Amino acid sequence: xxxxxxxxxxxxxxxxxxxxxxxxxxxxxxxxxxxxxxxxxxxxxxxxxxxxxxxxxxxxxxxxxxxxxxxxxxxxxxxxxxxxxxxxxxxxxxxxxxxxxxxxxxxxxxxxxxxxxxxxxxxxxxxxxxxxxxxxxxxxxxxxxxxxxxxxxxxxxxxxxxxxxxxxxxxxxxxxxxxxxxxxxxxxxxxxxxxxxxxxxxxxxxxxxxxxxxxxxxxxxxxxxxx
Numbered sequence: 001x002x003x004x005x006x007x008x009x010x011x012x013x014x015x016x017x018x019x020x021x022x023x024x025x026x027x028x029x030x031x032x033x034x035x036x037x038x039x040x041x042x043x044x045x046x047x048x049x050x051x052x053x054x055x056x057x058x059x060x061x062x063x064x065x066x067x068x069x070x071x072x073x074x075x076x077x078x079x080x081x082x083x084x085x086x087x088x089x090x091x092x093x094x095x096x097x098x099x100x101x102x103x104x105x106x107x108x109x110x111x112x113x114x115x116x117x118x119x120x121x122x123x124x125x126x127x128x129x130x131x132x133x134x135x136x137x138x139x140x141x142x143x144x145x146x147x148x149x150x151x152x153x154x155x156x157x158x159x160x161x162x163x164x165x166x167x168x169x170x171x172x173x174x175x176x177x178x179x180x181x182x183x184x185x186x187x188x189x190x191x192x193x194x195x196x197x198x199x200x201x202x203x204x205x206x207x208x209x210x211x212x213x214x215x216x217x218x219x220x221x222x223x224x225x226x227x
Contacts, residue, residue, distance in 0.1 A: 005107030022051040026190040032131040038152040038177040039140035056138040062112035064105045071098035151218045160206045163196045179214040191216035
């Protein structure tokens with residue numbers, strides 16, 4: 001079983017000491033489960049990884065696992081294009097932060113995500129293996145991940161292909177469990193889990209699950225939707 005490393009554990013301990021505490025009302029599913037939460041400009045990853053009372057393995061873009069690619073991402077996009085810093089400042093900040101971030105991402109037992117690459121299958125393979133070992137996985141699928149509003153906007157749906165990979169090896173479908181993040185009350189709360197109906201076409205079910213996840217995360221569901 002993949003374990004969170006000492007760097008992640010130490011950073012989480014310090015974070016909990018210096019930041020206001022969040023309450024968690026998130027059900028820990030005993031079977032294979034993929035937790036889904038809004039990214040919300042890093043609020044989702046920071047709060048779930050810091051405060052969930054059980055370990056989860058996050059999906060993280062592959063460039064953040066390696067020092068050089070992490071530094072280039074920060075210099076060429078994050079600090080320059082996104083935050084608008086001059087090139088010299090973006091390069092300097094990237095140099096200072098990339099080493100720590102790349103080590104922390106690996107220490108968190110993250111799963112690398114390869115978008116639009118032939119390596120994308122490696123993401124699904126490692127995730128399926130983690131779920132088979134009883135490890136929980138968490139994904140933040142916002143298309144506009146920098147949106148810091150309380151509501152989740154449009155989301156990627158590629159992660160739902162996990163069910164297609166899973167059904168090749170297992171009779172029971174995966175559970176996708178939405179997590180609502182209430183920053184005003186500093187609370188993480190789970191909605192009812194969602195599963196594919198394997199008697200229906202996959203694409204039709206993917207549309208339903210995608211819409212239901214977004215609705216539940218935004219707190220728009222009434223009683224949720226559990227199959």
